[in-house]
Amino acid sequence: MTDKNCWTNRVKLRRFTEQDLTFMEQLYAAGRVTELAMTPFSDEQKSLFIKQQFTAQLTHYTTHYNSEKFEIIEVDGQMAGRLFIDIWDNEIRIVDIALAPHIQNQGLGGYLLNKVIEQGRTLKKPVTIHVEQNNPAKRLYERLGFKEKSRTNEVYILMERTCC
Structure with a gap:
């Protein structure tokens, strides 16, 4: 399912609640599997x-x-991910x-990012996102x-999508 219009009636965004924290932690863990596989940590150590x-991360974001x-x-109707954006005076930051x-590589990420880009056009603000240099999502962006707008420590790239 790669047609962006197929997501319109299927996707809903809602503010996270405390009841979502277990899902959010599992989602975070799923994104770290490859990295943690290279460590000598036991399963218990990985979990901790x-x-x-x-x-x-959540404390930093919410602070x-x-x-x-x-x-x-x-x-x-099923939790499939998270999208955190912040709207600043001069940009929209993803x-x-x-x-x-289970939902990756089906066009959902592009659909959601295009929605944020549309919001940037409406507000006449560029959209920015940080990505690690070797993150495969960089190709989607x-x-x-x-x-690329700037780099930090040769690891993180600040990318920008101009609005107008």
Whole structure:
């Protein structure tokens, strides 16, 4: 299912609640599987590491960004990911986007990012996102018109999609 219009009636965004934290932690863990496979950690150590890192990330996000737009992505009524954006005076920042493995590579990420880009056009603001240099999602961002704006520590790239 790659047709962007197929998502219109299937996708709902809603603000995350405390009841979503277990799902959000599982989603975070799913994104770290490959990285943690390269460590000598036991399963228990991996679990503790994930819990600590997830808690630190969520605390950072909710402390430094407007959490009104920290949303759970639902597809056909089932939790499928998270999309956190913050609207600043001069840009719309995509703080985080993560999709559950079972829904990846079906066009949902592009659909959601295009919705944010449309919002940027409406508000006449560029859309920005940080991505790790080797993250495969970088190719999607480039296909959607995001360009490198700056780098931090040769690891993180700030990408920008101009609106107008």
